[in-house]
Amino acid sequence: MAELSFTKEEIKEIDQIRAKFPTAKAATLQVLWVAQRKYGHVEPPVQKLVAETLELPASHVHGVASFYTQYYKEEMGKFVLDVCTCLSCQLCGGYEILHHLEDELGIKAGETTDDGMFSIQEVECLGACGYAPMLQLTNGVYVNNLTKEKADKLIKNLKEGKMPDFESNPMPKLEKRNQAAS
Amino acid sequence: MAQDWRNFEPLLIPDIPNLENIEVYQENDGYKALRDILNAKDDTWTRENVTNEVKEANIRGRGGAGFNAGLKWSFMPKPDGGPRYLACNGDESEPGTFKDRKIFEYNPHLFIEGAIIAAYAMSVDTIYVYIRGEYISWVHMLQKAVDDAYEKGYLGENILDKGVDIDMHLTYGAGAYICGEETAMLESLEGKRGYPRTKPPFPAQNGLWGRPTTINNIETLANVPLVINNGAQWYKDIGVENHPGPVLYGISGHVKNPGVYELPSGVPVLDLINEVAGGIRGDKKLKALIPGGSSTPVLRADQLEGVTMDADSMREAGSMMGTAGMVVMDEDTDMVDVLWRISHFYHHESCGQCTPCRDGTGWLEKVLLRIKNGEGEIKDLDLLLDLTTQMEGRTICALADAAAWPVRHTINRFRDEFEAKCKKSVHAVA
Ligand SMILES: Cc1cc2nc3c(=O)[nH]c(=O)nc-3n(C[C@H](O)[C@H](O)[C@H](O)COP(=O)(O)O)c2cc1C
Ligand code: SF4
Ligand code: FES
Numbered sequence: 060m061a062e063l064s065f066t067k068e069e070i071k072e073i074d075q076i077r078a079k080f081p082t083a084k085a086a087t088l089q090v091l092w093v094a095q096r097k098y099g100h101v102e103p104p105v106q107k108l109v110a111e112t113l114e115l116p117a118s119h120v121h122g123v124a125s126f127y128t129q130y131y132k133e134e135m136g137k138f139v140l141d142v143c144t145c146l147s148c149q150l151c152g153g154y155e156i157l158h159h160l161e162d163e164l165g166i167k168a169g170e171t172t173d174d175g176m177f178s179i180q181e182v183e184c185l186g187a188c189g190y191a192p193m194l195q196l197t198n199g200v201y202v203n204n205l206t207k208e209k210a211d212k213l214i215k216n217l218k219e220g221k222m223p224d225f226e227s228n229p230m231p232k233l234e235k236r237n238q239a240a241s
Numbered sequence: 242m243a244q245d246w247r248n249f250e251p252l253l254i255p256d257i258p259n260l261e262n263i264e265v266y267q268e269n270d271g272y273k274a275l276r277d278i279l280n281a282k283d284d285t286w287t288r289e290n291v292t293n294e295v296k297e298a299n300i301r302g303r304g305g306a307g308f309n310a311g312l313k314w315s316f317m318p319k320p321d322g323g324p325r326y327l328a329c330n331g332d333e334s335e336p337g338t339f340k341d342r343k344i345f346e347y348n349p350h351l352f353i354e355g356a357i358i359a360a361y362a363m364s365v366d367t368i369y370v371y372i373r374g375e376y377i378s379w380v381h382m383l384q385k386a387v388d389d390a391y392e393k394g395y396l397g398e399n400i401l402d403k404g405v406d407i408d409m410h411l412t413y414g415a416g417a418y419i420c421g422e423e424t425a426m427l428e429s430l431e432g433k434r435g436y437p438r439t440k441p442p443f444p445a446q447n448g449l450w451g452r453p454t455t456i457n458n459i460e461t462l463a464n465v466p467l468v469i470n471n472g473a474q475w476y477k478d479i480g481v482e483n484h485p486g487p488v489l490y491g492i493s494g495h496v497k498n499p500g501v502y503e504l505p506s507g508v509p510v511l512d513l514i515n516e517v518a519g520g521i522r523g524d525k526k527l528k529a530l531i532p533g534g535s536s537t538p539v540l541r542a543d544q545l546e547g548v549t550m551d552a553d554s555m556r557e558a559g560s561m562m563g564t565a566g567m568v569v570m571d572e573d574t575d576m577v578d579v580l581w582r583i584s585h586f587y588h589h590e591s592c593g594q595c596t597p598c599r600d601g602t603g604w605l606e607k608v609l610l611r612i613k614n615g616e617g618e619i620k621d622l623d624l625l626l627d628l629t630t631q632m633e634g635r636t637i638c639a640l641a642d643a644a645a646w647p648v649r650h651t652i653n654r655f656r657d658e659f660e661a662k663c664k665k666s667v668h669a670v671a
Contacts, residue, residue: 088429092415128415129374186334191493
């Protein structure tokens with residue numbers, strides 16, 4: 060890999076992050092995010108760049124990068140499907156969705172398709188339990204209330220370069236609330 | 242209960258369109274509590290009086306432990322001129338919990354206003370909001386609201402020209418349930434691995450960068466402006482006495498209408514399941530409820546009669562209110578599968594600092610998998626129960642307890658089901 064570096068704009072963003080905290084160390088997580096958005100992962104050379112930028116020991120940055128699950132320790136597919144199989148999703152068919160996606164893409168959770176398009180990961184609760192089963196796309200939007208059909212459509216759209224929109228889940232209205240009281 | 246929950250009008254997330262817009266929020270009495278406090282001519286709203294009013298209201302922490310927020314604020318030492326922090330916990334990672342994100346999306350300014358008032362009360366100069374990294378969409382929503390609050394002069398230097406300086410910085414994690422534990426969150430805010438700290442010292446004495454720090458949950462802080470605007474007595478009349486106020490109930494699992502519902506504390510659990518959430522999907526029978534996130538002990542359907550969602554009633558029933566993230570299970574649910582999945586979660590999320598937790602969560606998961614696969618034996622059930630006692634109360638943080646409780650109570654409350662999965666023969670040595 061060629062010598063890595065941040066652009067001027069990225070350095071500006073990093074300076075803004077640093078200004079939030081009294082120490083450079085505190086910016087570690089956020090600067091790893093900046094780096095991952097740029098390079099798609101935080102492999103050791105990327106960690107080294109972060110360490111040098113913040114003037115921190117490489118071992119510290121490595122320790123942080125390896126602790127948190129959202130940092131990609133190696134190159135991933137263009138689209139990463141983080142399928143939740145935790146409690147509420149398990150109850151609502153999260154494993155069926157996971158296995159369906161595995162079958163459709165011909166890979167297992169933890170793997171990436173040969174064409175480098177898709178990775179699948181099995182993840183813990185994403186805080187969308189009422190909209191189970193669900194997945195998160197590449198550390199970005201949530202795709203909720205999955206059925207096999209909705210999952211297939213997502214894959215098809217992604218192959219065509221169409222990204223899913225953010226789905227809002229408004230507070231449900233309690234229709235009966237006032238009637239029942241009267 | 243003071244009033245019928247069916248008459249309740251939401252307070253935390255009222256049914257007003259575009260309330261996330263600061264203009265709309267202001268038109269609906271938004272930032273009035275903060276203005277009233279800072280504009281008070283007499284000493285109605287000294288810092289101490291704000292703390293006392295909130296303490297009197299008894300807002301019980303909505304992050305899971307239910308501690309009186311005002312009382313917690315009063316533990317902060319006297320200002321010594323150095324920095325002091327409020328760390329707002331938006332990590333929201335306990336399975337079954339998905340409520341704080343509703344505040345970020347639909348009424349972010351209520352939380353921001355509550356946090357500013359809390360900071361004022363404790364003479365805090367810097368507020369950090371720590372949000373789980375997966376909630377990046379909601380981080381952006383909250384950031385917009387914070388930017389607007391700065392623009393209107395509710396944050397930053399010389400707030401409302403009253404000589405008060407308070408900053409609010411957002412930051413986010415990168416995937417680690419343990420960072421919801423308050424001292425792990427402080428470590429993560431300092432840019433480190435999320436390893437919980439040994440207590441004492443407590444964060445009020447020695448928190449972020451060794452300075453006085455208070456940690457509150459997002460929903461807890463959103464309750465604060467309600468108390469200032471209406472008084473502690475008004476607040477205490479909402480819901481049940483010993484756990485007052487509005488609650489964001491997250492209902493998931495096998496119900497027809499899952500979602501987050503705002504209702505007073507102390508709603509009967511069966512009303513929540515059958516009326517609010519529309520009953521069980523496919524008109525099946527209710528089997529069990531995990532009332533407040535995955536760590537709270539499961540209750541069988543026959544244990545739910547007359548039980549309400551508040552700390553006292555839940556304790557009497559044999560469980561806990563937790564985060565009010567209710568996970569509902571129908572008659573076809575395999576409790577062995579469910580418990581194995583919960584144990585897998587805690588094993589995955591143990592930070593590994595303490596041996597009873599690191600090894601204990603591993604064993605729980607392993608033995609439960611054996612039983613799930615039909616290879617367990619009756620004596621494995623006693624092994625599991627024994628493990629839970631060895632894990633409890635022996636670790637730096639409460640994750641080990643959170644992992645132990647579901648195992649103990651699910652086995653005790655559904656013992657037949659676990660035994661039915663075990664091999665009948667008893668081998669001499671495994
Ligand atoms: C393992 C573990 C995970 C926790 N996760 C969260 C969380 O995601 N959000 C939260 O607000 N509190 C969480 N807590 C509770 C916090 O430690 C802390 O008590 C809480 O944020 C205090 O705020 P409150 O008093 O307003 O509830 C967790 C506790 C433990 C032991
Ligand atoms: S109890 Fe578990 S999660 Fe908590 S500090 Fe110890 S090892 Fe880490
Ligand atoms: S269990 Fe899947 S989002 Fe909570």
